[in-house]
Amino acid sequence: MTPQDRSRDVVQGTLDMLVLKALSLTPMHGWGITNRIGQITKGVLTVNPGSLYPALERLQDRGWITADWQTTESGRNAKYYRLTAAGRRRLGTETAFWRRMAAAIEAVLRTT
């Protein structure tokens, strides 16, 4: 596996945080979430459906997101996921954790 290949998959353990973050602005359907993550990371991170949908089930089990069926602007039925209050709190702790993590890794990389 080359570094290029790896960049296409989300880093282990970050997927939940990315999904919660993507949903923090507005409720979205599954493809919307994929697309949003692609946009935010400028295509560095992509989420494939085989990881996304199981993750969405998991997040629902934990009570961080809920899902309901809504009509899209184009008149189709789609399942929209939205953040719950618990999910928003979780996003806060996840964000703080990843900030510390990123800083730590940055510090490691800076030492020579």
Add this chain to the structure above:
Amino acid sequence: MNLASLLRRRLRALFRRSTVEREMNNELAFHFELEKQERMRAGASAAEAHRAAMHAFGGVDHVKEAYRDARGTRPLENFIQDLRYGIRILLRNPLFAGAAVITLGLGLGATLAVFNVVNGVLLRPLPYRDPERINIIWLALRGDDGNVWTLPLSSGSYSDIERDSRSFAALAAFRAWPYAIAESPDAEREPVAGARVSPALFDVLGVSPAVGRAFTRAEAVPGGPQVALISHDLWQRKFGGRRDIIGKRIYLGDVPFTLTGVMPPGFAFPRGAELPAPFQFGLRTDVWTPLVLDASDVRNYDVQNLVAIGKLPERCGNSECSASVAQAELTEVLRRNIPVNDQPKSAYKLVSMVDQAAERVRRPLFILLGAVAFVLAIAVANVTSLLIGRVHARERELAVRSALGATRGRLARQLVTETLVLCLLGMVVGLTLAFWGTKVMLSLVPGSLPRADDIGFDWRVLSFAGLLALMAALGFGVAAAYAARLRFTRAAVSVSRTRRVLVMTEVALSLILLVGAGLLTRSFISLQQVRPGFDPSNALTARVSIPVVGRPQPLVDGVRWSATFDQIMARLASAPGIVAAGGVVTLPMSGAVEYGGVRPVGKVYENGQNPSAQLQIVAGDYFGAARIHLVAGRVFDTSDDEPGRASMIVNRKFARMHYGSEADALGREVTALFEWARDRPPRVIVGVVDDVKTVSLDADASPQMYVPLSQLPAFALTLVVRVSGADPLAALPLVRQTVHEVNASATLKEIRTFESVVADSLARQRFSMMLIATFAVLALVLAFVGLYGVLALIVGQRRREIGVRLALGATPESVVRALLGEGARVVAMGVAIGLAGAFALTRVLSSMLYGVSTTDGSTFAGAAAFVGLVALLATWIPARRASQVDPRTALAAE
């Protein structure tokens, strides 16, 4: 995390599966569509966009599977799927399923029925508070021959203990007292089992009345009020459960009693089967009245008629209270109150209520449990063999599923689930059989199984059933999975070897059971051939009681009692169809026994060392009615009824023991220590009769003595009426009418033929024999089916080979012989192992056998021959069928 919503999601995934699936398909299709549109917007053609979207998606089925896995219901879904599949497979093979379920049901049913009885009699706590602290106090008396007799207490001994002992938290005494109950003085009386009890009995047992109150100490004093308690059962039956009866009058005999309360449902202490038979407690006690001891009772050490029961305190100092410490203290009390000379060989002995109830039946019940475990083992072996056969038949299906990606664990799980379905069905059949089986078992031992009331399905029985079913399911599943693995590795030989070993085990186990059943049957037959010293055929027995007001006073009422009985028997003797009529206070083989001390005149005994003999008080022509053979002298006649006469008849054993021979006993004088009137002169031996077995057919007769009722009056005796016709019960209306004509308030109960009295005394032996025989037959049938199944399979596998042989000119006979040889090897091994096992195991039966040794050669040989024959028959049927194979079809079938 919200548990309720999680549960809702899981349940939705399980029970709205198709909706959930449709939603998933829609969602993924929508996702795919957007992905594709995105690419087309970027300028790709429809075909290119489709392909690229496909690539990005990474395989639709793969995504769906990951999605489904995330629902978290996968293991349960698999289980349900397996369950459905298992049931479908079973339904598709009703013959296999039926055979397995019935076999398993029979094995489990027999086991659960026996366990149910063992549980009720031995495992369940007695229905009293803290039963382990309740003890019965006996007087242990060492006899001249070294045997220890356990006797109840005299009222004197009991009073000493009650006054002096500090070992008990509560102490009570009780004795059996037959009553005849009626609601009003002129209503018909119903004989009921009653007991006179100390008020403290209810404290000892920790049971209080369900309605009303128990009697108080103030009511149990001489001259106190007449009060009574009745059982819940009697309350319902006799008084329709009316509450207004409490505090009102009822009649016991002719005496009005105030009913103070009703005991809780099920309470029937003392229950006869839990205490030694001679005390004549009813099977269930229905009426309780206070036991009153007056000043003369407190000093009476001669009549031992009280059962004493005590509850040890919870703590004694820092440790738990021990029965042995209490026992030592009691013996100290004994020494203080009775001069050492008078009681040189006696001591008190404590027996816990639990042991008292169960000790006589513990061993036979455990033997039965062991025997039934063999049946279960055979059933399990059969089902295992059937399952292995099934796996063999499903080889193709299992191979296909394995090829389609089912892991070995997944297949094993599938097989275990299927066997679980089988075992649960087997358990349902088993519990049903056990329910009825328990009833049948109890009907075999009417009245002689202690704690029969305590038997019933409870959590112990149900969890035992569940445990057995679960263990069986796991065992079968693993065996089947193992067989499946063997199949895949083409080790077909091992499979049939496993089945052969199973069949061999079945043959061995059923032989062991059959030997056990054979020994018990032979013992039972030799018991029935025992000559009891009397002739029980063509005789009716019935207990007649004359109601007694208050304390029985033989010196006052004796003449009246004796006249009543004489009149009854004289009228009966002259009635048509009746050969002889007599009476006896303690009927042989009925469980009742009475002993009395004697001192043959002219012999010197140290204080308290005088011999005792079994005492029979008789009336009318008892010796003629029971056909007890006169050896020397004469039987009683009217001259013995004259006032002041003191006569006695003894048995041969008594005569030989004390005088050397029967003839030398005649005319000798004996001082009896059991007289009502202290001033009666020594009794003269006027006759010698044959020894009579009174306790049980397998015990030798004791020294016995007979005295006429006119000289030692009693108010109740058992009539023995010998009839000329074949049916003694036909004389019952005549007996009933005669008794009521002579005394309208006398009651009749325990009406049985003398033969059934003797047969009932063998109830426990019959119980063991019939159950073990049933188990042996069941085992043999199961082993037959198992053997047949294996042989049929082997023959099926070798159809082609047999066809070839037949085509090449082999005779059908030679084919049968070859196959029989194959079966015979397995059977011979099984028989050899079974004989060795039986040889090692039958010694546990030794205490239950009479007149046959535990290694009785003919029983062993007979059982082995029978099992061998049955087994060979099971082999012969499929072998014969094989020899009739048409070579052409056999060869074409391949």
